[in-house]
Amino acid sequence: MATSAAPGTAIAREWRRFTPAQRLARFSVYLVLVAAVVWSARTVEIIPEFLYDAPEQMQDLLHRMWPIDFAHYPEGVHDALVDTLHIASLGTVLAVIMALPVGVLAARNVVPFAPVNYLAKLILVSSRSVNSLVWALLFVAIFGPGALAGTLAIAFRSIGFVGKLFGEALEESNAGTIEALEATGAPWLSVLAKGYWPQVEPAFWSIVLFRWDINVRESAVLGLVGAGGIGMALDTALNLFQWPRVATVLFAIFVVVIVAEVVVTQIRKRIL
Amino acid sequence: MSAAGARAAFPANWWLRAGWACLCAYVIYAAARLDFTWERFVVGIDNGARFIGRMIPPVIAQPDSLANGLIESLQIALLASFLGIVISLPIGLLAARNLMPVWATWPARMAIALCRSFHPVIVAILFVKAVGFGAMAGILALVVASIGFIGKLFAEAIEEISLKQVEAVRATGASFMNVITYGVLPQVFTRFIGFATYQLDSNLRNSTMVGIVGAGGIGGTLFSAFQRFDYDFVAAILLSIIAMIMVGEVLAGWVRGVFLEKGKVDGD
Numbered sequence: 001m002a003t004s005a006a007p008g009t010a011i012a013r014e015w016r017r018f019t020p021a022q023r024l025a026r027f028s029v030y031l032v033l034v035a036a037v038v039w040s041a042r043t044v045e046i047i048p049e050f051l052y053d054a055p056e057q058m059q060d061l062l063h064r065m066w067p068i069d070f071a072h073y074p075e076g077v078h079d080a081l082v083d084t085l086h087i088a089s090l091g092t093v094l095a096v097i098m099a100l101p102v103g104v105l106a107a108r109n110v111v112p113f114a115p116v117n118y119l120a121k122l123i124l125v126s127s128r129s130v131n132s133l134v135w136a137l138l139f140v141a142i143f144g145p146g147a148l149a150g151t152l153a154i155a156f157r158s159i160g161f162v163g164k165l166f167g168e169a170l171e172e173s174n175a176g177t178i179e180a181l182e183a184t185g186a187p188w189l190s191v192l193a194k195g196y197w198p199q200v201e202p203a204f205w206s207i208v209l210f211r212w213d214i215n216v217r218e219s220a221v222l223g224l225v226g227a228g229g230i231g232m233a234l235d236t237a238l239n240l241f242q243w244p245r246v247a248t249v250l251f252a253i254f255v256v257v258i259v260a261e262v263v264v265t266q267i268r269k270r271i272l
Numbered sequence: 273m274s275a276a277g278a279r280a281a282f283p284a285n286w287w288l289r290a291g292w293a294c295l296c297a298y299v300i301y302a303a304a305r306l307d308f309t310w311e312r313f314v315v316g317i318d319n320g321a322r323f324i325g326r327m328i329p330p331v332i333a334q335p336d337s338l339a340n341g342l343i344e345s346l347q348i349a350l351l352a353s354f355l356g357i358v359i360s361l362p363i364g365l366l367a368a369r370n371l372m373p374v375w376a377t378w379p380a381r382m383a384i385a386l387c388r389s390f391h392p393v394i395v396a397i398l399f400v401k402a403v404g405f406g407a408m409a410g411i412l413a414l415v416v417a418s419i420g421f422i423g424k425l426f427a428e429a430i431e432e433i434s435l436k437q438v439e440a441v442r443a444t445g446a447s448f449m450n451v452i453t454y455g456v457l458p459q460v461f462t463r464f465i466g467f468a469t470y471q472l473d474s475n476l477r478n479s480t481m482v483g484i485v486g487a488g489g490i491g492g493t494l495f496s497a498f499q500r501f502d503y504d505f506v507a508a509i510l511l512s513i514i515a516m517i518m519v520g521e522v523l524a525g526w527v528r529g530v531f532l533e534k535g536k537v538d539g540d
Contacts, residue, residue: 022530026530037354039347040350040351041351044344045344045406050403050406051408054403057403058402061401083305090299090302125518129513131481133393133481133484134513137494137495137498138323142320146307147307148308148313151306151308194282221391221394224485228306238397254389254390257388
């Protein structure tokens with residue numbers, strides 16, 4: 001790369017890691033990103049007056065939260081917290097039940113029929129593109145406020161995630177085993193149960209645990225739109241400006257999320 | 273799980289069956305506790321049909337507020353990703369246990385865990401109280417989320433690098449910063465591109481949601497349309513959000529293709 005040599009003796013064969021096209025592509029990505037960030041920073045509507053006293057406001061907020069109102073936990077938080085866990089778990093179970101068939105249909109090696117694959121992928125993509133809060137808003141409008149809406153929201157949001165990863169795991173499975181089973185004349189369901197399933201089982205449990213962990217986090221906010229769980233307790237406390245109670249709820253969420261993550265990591269270590 | 277002990281071709285696995293029975297029992301118990309009843313479901317299906325009927329055809333009732341909301345969401349996502357990545361790199365580096373002493377990794381790991389454990393919308397509520405309504409609260413909330421995600425993955429990526437190159441660079445007498453720039457960062461760059469694009473994508477999704485609690489973006493428009501029962505406008509907003517997210521996903525995939533020769537991402 002050193003071009004500082006005398007002009008006459010410049011070596012023509014100069015090693016470069018990337019082709020000019022690659023370099024151009026990289027440069028344009030950088031350029032577009034920088035331009036986009038600069039554009040956003042210049043045009044986003046921020047009221048600077050609000051920013052000046054932000055640190056004070058933050059301090060004030062923490063100060064008001066400070067003595068965490070643990071006495072509130074048994075009466076107002078515990079039940080909601082347990083509900084949240086049930087919403088997350090039931091939602092995951094429901095999602096898995098619905099996602100498995102779609103995932104199978106999306107796997108090109110299991111169902112070698114392209115239109116079906118695309119249809120299944122479309123279902124998975126649309127499930128993933130709608131945020132769980134939006135699903136919750138929709139289900140609250142349909143089923144009324146409560147845990148049913150929350151569970152369905154969690155379930156419908158998770159279908160895309162579980163189905164996509166499960167379908168990809170199926171596509172990566174070893175074709176030799178499948179061929180051996182098919183050669184014995186095993187019917188389609190047997191091939192699925194004894195050929196594919198043992199190969200994707202570890203991936204399956206890992207996906208389910210991973211999603212359950214995410215769902216515990218997500219189900220904590222569903223209550224903000226009326227879909228049950230601890231978010232409702234949070235919403236009430238926020239609306240009444242009961243900051244010590246808000247702190248209790250946040251603390252409870254924090255503990256549950258950390259515990260869920262530790263549990264999931266431990267189980268994953270054991271089974272994988 | 274599947275114990276293939278004896279010569280029986282497919283021996284019955286009683287533990288597994290017990291596990292499935294427990295799961296069924298749990299589902300019934302939890303469904304009863306959350307008050308799921310068949311008639312609620314039936315009534316809901318009925319409501320749902322009417323609801324979907326009102327959503328079709330989607331109508332763009334307020335094109336201005338739709339466009340402004342989408343643009344603001346995009347701005348929030350871009351700024352939050354930029355700031356989040358800039359802040360999370362040093363934190364992720366501090367949290368890598370193979371390069372840093374324990375007194376540095378612990379606080380960094382605690383900070384990352386704290387950032388990760390709250391959903392961006394909850395963080396957004398707190399920032400709305402702190403800095404007022406508007407895009408700033410959304411940006412700050414998503415910065416926190418980005419720190420949690422990228423910080424964790426970046427630390428894990430650094431923990432998996434080969435220390436031989438680090439040692440080689442160190443053996444030349446390089447300073448600490450040089451070791452980081454020439455020994456560590458090149459090894460994690462491709463993975464970093466992977467989760468940076470993923471985070472941009474995820475911030476774009478969440479930036480459409482933080483508006484529900486008043487933190488700017490299209491979420492506010494969506495929520496108020498919901499509250500006004502303007503379901504046809506709701507449908508239009510949802511479709512445009514989905515379109516924006518899909519375009520974002522395609523662009524993110526393209527950027528990954530530019531940086532990773534095979535276009536394959538780990539950590540996705």
